[in-house]
Amino acid sequence: MLYNALSTLGMSRTLQSTMTRQQMELTRANEEVSTGLHADVAATIGSSTGRDIALRNLFDRTDEYVKTTDLLDGRMKMMDSAMTGILTSGTDLLAAAATGLGQQSPTGSSLQIRARGVLDQVVGLLNAASGNSYLFAGTALDQPPMRNVDGDKSGLRSPLQIVRDAIQSATGGTAMPTTAAETAAVVARLDDLFAVRDPATPAPAPLTDTFEGGLYTGTTAMQPGGTASPRVSGQPADATTVGYGVQANDPMMRELLEGVYMLAAVDTSKMNVDAYPDYIKTAVDKLSGGLGKLREATAQLGIQRAQVATLAEQHKTQKSVLSLQINNLEGVDPYEASTRITQLEAQIDATASATARIAKLHLTNYL
DSSP, rough: OOOOOOOOOHHHHHHHHHHHHHHHOOOHHHHHOOOOSSSSHHHHHHGGGGHHHHHHHHHHHHHOOOOOEEEEEEHHHHHHHHHHHHHHHHHHHHHHTTSSSSSOTHHHHHHHHHHHHHHHHHHHHOOOETTTTTTTSSSTTTOOOOOOOOOOSSSOHHHHHHHHHHHHHHHOOOOOSHHHHHHHHHHHHHHHHHHHOTTTTTOOOOOOOOOOIIIIIIOBBBBBTTTTOOOOOEEEEEEEEEEOOOOTTTTTHHHHHHHHHHHHHOOGGSSOOOTTTHHHHHHHHHHHHHHHHHHHHHHHHHHHHHHHHHHHHHHHHHHHHHHHHHHHHHHHHHHHHHHHHHHHHHHHHHHHHHHHOOOOOOGGGGG
């Protein structure tokens, strides 16, 4: 006679193994419910893993472009605000200075004071920064581009003193021109002072300092040898580069600053009548010309900012589409996952009950 013998020890171990597997599956199911993703994506989606990786890579690159466009927009917004502030201050000064074109104004000293205030404002706005990066310094982002009007701790003469010394070198020592010929000489000397040149070229005598180095300390317009220095730009998309960098040593800024410095350096109410007309006209023309070019640059910056905003929206839309595609591959149906958890919990309870019953079985119960 044959008997089928079944060991309680063997049954117990089988049930324990089953419970361990079920508990691992339950842990995995709970993890999938909490994350919304398959616990082992590659094992679950199989041959679609390659496509999932490609989508992930494209998503990451798109996300970087979203961050880049946000950064560019923030910098452009601050740059636009600073340039608008310069336009406002400069336009107010131009209106005040233009009243003296017809005849010499007895309030020239107040014009000088006003010009000095505008000069401080313009220099401060040109030293605007976004985070740790100065906006108008070119590629030398880590330092303010403009020296303070009254100087700094560098040991160099202050920018205002550099301008006054340049004027005196053209007049023969007086603080302001006294004749039309001296005014012409002063204008020529200041044009030399505010010009840019190869950094390896010394300043034209008798100047020892020039705009770059004496007033401005950012990226020079030229590199040693005379080639143009690289400009700040951003890449908001593949094959798209936006050269949005306005620098404090751009021609419009130098022209504007030359006009403001001319008004701030001397008291035109005390100037000789022979020297005054050409001097005030040149200062007004410089200021007006610089402001006009600055308006054009501000408008161009607005166009570039709109371009970046359009690209940013495109990137965000693409990022949403990619996220949906990735979720379709990696995502878990929450209803199915919850149902699986309920089933596993019921199975574990049943296995635990069976294990407990087997543990109570003893041979003596049947003897």
